[in-house]
Amino acid sequence: MEHRGSPGGPERATADFATVSTRRDFISTTATAGGALLTGLAFAGCRPPVAGVRGDPRAGRRQIGTLRFEEEGTAPTDAPFGAELDGRLFTDLSSLTPETSVIPTERFYIRTRASRLIDLRRPWSIRIGTQSQLETLSVKDLLRRSDPQGLHLMECAGNTRDAHFGMMGAAEWAGVPLNGILAKFRSRNPKSRILVSGFDKYKSASATSVQGCGWVFSAEEISSSGAFIATGMNGRPLTPDHGGPIRLFVPGWYGCACVKWIDKILFVKDDSDATSEMQEYASRTEQTGVPRLARDYEPAVVDPAAMPIRVEKWQSGSGIEYRVSGLHWGGVQPAMDWEIRFAADERYVPVQEVRQRDRGSWGFWTHRWRPRTPGRYTIRLRVATPTVRTRRLDVGFYSRTVDVIEV
Ligand SMILES: Nc1nc2c(c(=O)[nH]1)N[C@H]1C(S)=C(S)[C@@H](COP(=O)(O)O)O[C@H]1N2
Ligand SMILES: [Mo]
Numbered sequence: 001m002e003h004r005g006s007p008g009g010p011e012r013a014t015a016d017f018a019t020v021s022t023r024r025d026f027i028s029t030t031a032t033a034g035g036a037l038l039t040g041l042a043f044a045g046c047r048p049p050v051a052g053v054r055g056d057p058r059a060g061r062r063q064i065g066t067l068r069f070e071e072e073g074t075a076p077t078d079a080p081f082g083a084e085l086d087g088r089l090f091t092d093l094s095s096l097t098p099e100t101s102v103i104p105t106e107r108f109y110i111r112t113r114a115s116r117l118i119d120l121r122r123p124w125s126i127r128i129g130t131q132s133q134l135e136t137l138s139v140k141d142l143l144r145r146s147d148p149q150g151l152h153l154m155e156c157a158g159n160t161r162d163a164h165f166g167m168m169g170a171a172e173w174a175g176v177p178l179n180g181i182l183a184k185f186r187s188r189n190p191k192s193r194i195l196v197s198g199f200d201k202y203k204s205a206s207a208t209s210v211q212g213c214g215w216v217f218s219a220e221e222i223s224s225s226g227a228f229i230a231t232g233m234n235g236r237p238l239t240p241d242h243g244g245p246i247r248l249f250v251p252g253w254y255g256c257a258c259v260k261w262i263d264k265i266l267f268v269k270d271d272s273d274a275t276s277e278m279q280e281y282a283s284r285t286e287q288t289g290v291p292r293l294a295r296d297y298e299p300a301v302v303d304p305a306a307m308p309i310r311v312e313k314w315q316s317g318s319g320i321e322y323r324v325s326g327l328h329w330g331g332v333q334p335a336m337d338w339e340i341r342f343a344a345d346e347r348y349v350p351v352q353e354v355r356q357r358d359r360g361s362w363g364f365w366t367h368r369w370r371p372r373t374p375g376r377y378t379i380r381l382r383v384a385t386p387t388v389r390t391r392r393l394d395v396g397f398y399s400r401t402v403d404v405i406e407v
Helices: 012-019 019-031 035-044 139-145 180-188 220-226 277-279
Strands: 061-067 125-130 133-138 147-155 168-177 191-196 215-216 230-233 248-250 262-268 303-316 319-327 338-341 363-369 376-381 400-404
Touching: 019 147, 061 400, 125 180, 139 168, 147 248, 168 180, 180 220, 180 230, 180 262, 191 220, 191 248, 215 277, 277 303, 277 400, 303 376, 303 400, 319 376
Parallel strands: 125 262
Antiparallel strands: 061 303, 125 133, 147 168, 168 230, 191 215, 191 262, 230 248, 303 319, 319 363, 338 376, 376 400
C-alpha cells in the first residue's frame, strides 16, 4: 500500500475533518442526498464531462467522461465550513486549466477561519521591536507602502488526500517586504531572530488544533525568501478569513509560516524556543523529531511536487484513451523533467507535455494514457534527476488512484 498520511506523523487536517461532529453530520446528509447518484457513478466508474461535450465529434474525437479519484472521502469543496480553528475551505482543483492559474479569493483554501473574538473594526497595528522597546506600526502606514508582490502559491503543510489535496492555491499578492521593515531594528540587534505572531485566540475550543500562531525566522530566511507582509490578495484587501487586514507571506514556504492577523514582530535571542505552532507542524515540515530551539528548524520549504488533478476519458478515432492533467509546483528552481507511472510494476515514462511555470507558482502538465487492461491504477510522478530533493513524492504523498472500466 502507498503511504497515505504526512511523512512521519498523523495528518492533522484529516483528523480535524473527522472529529468535527457538526461537520460530519453535514457531510453525511449531502452524501445521502447524492447517494443514489454516487452509487450510479461508482458503478459506471465515470462522471459525465464537466462542461458539455468537448473535442471534435466529426473526427470521432470527443470527451465522454471524467474518472473519479478513489479513496479520497467526501469532503465538500469550494465553500467554507465550520468556524474558527476548525473552519476550512477546500479548493476544488479538478477544473483548473493552464489559462486559470489564479484561484479567486472566494474559492482560495482556508485553514482556520477568522476568530469570533477578533475586532476588525478597530484600527489594526503591529507591535514591533524588542520586548523592552516596542514601537507601533499601523496598517494605514503599511497600506500606503504596499506594492504588488506577484503570483505566489501557498500550500498547507497539512494538505491532504481527504480534501482532494485542495489546501493549496495561487493568488496575486500585494504587500510590503518584511526585510525593509526590519532594517532599522536589525542594526541594533544583529544576532537576533525574528518572531512573527498573529492573533490566535478563539471563542470555541478546537477539536485538534492548539491556539497560538507564530513562527521564528532567521534574518537570512526572511531576506532570501522575500517574505512580505501581505495587505491584499487578487487586487482586493485581504478578507478576514485570509488574515485581513494583514498577514505574513513567505514565498516557497508552507502556509503554516504565513501567520495571519499579525499583531507582533519581536526580536528574540538566537537560542529562543520554537513556538508551539512550529512544534505542532514539525513532522509536516519535515523536521527531524520536534526540535526545542527555533534555530534547529529547517526552513519549512515546499519541495518540487506534482499530482494529477483530472483524468478525462476520450473517444478517439482508434478507441478509448485517457488524458491525464495535473499540476507541478514547489522547489526554488522549477523542475521540468517530470516522469509518470500508472502502477507500481510499470516503468516511469516522461510526461508528454509540461508547461513552464513562474518560479513561485504552479504549472500545468498533460499526458495521454492507454491502459492495457481495466482495473485500479495509482498515478504517481517523480523528477527524473535523482539529486533533486522531493521528500513528499518519495513517499507517494500525492499519488492518486482511479478505476478504469473500459480500455
Ligand atoms: N493566526 C493564524 N495564522 C495562521 C493560521 C492560524 O491557525 N492562525 N494557520 C496557518 C496555516 S496552517 C496555513 S496553511 C495558512 C492558511 O492561510 P489561508 O487560510 O489564507 O489559506 O495560514 C497560517 N496562518
Ligand atoms: Mo497549514
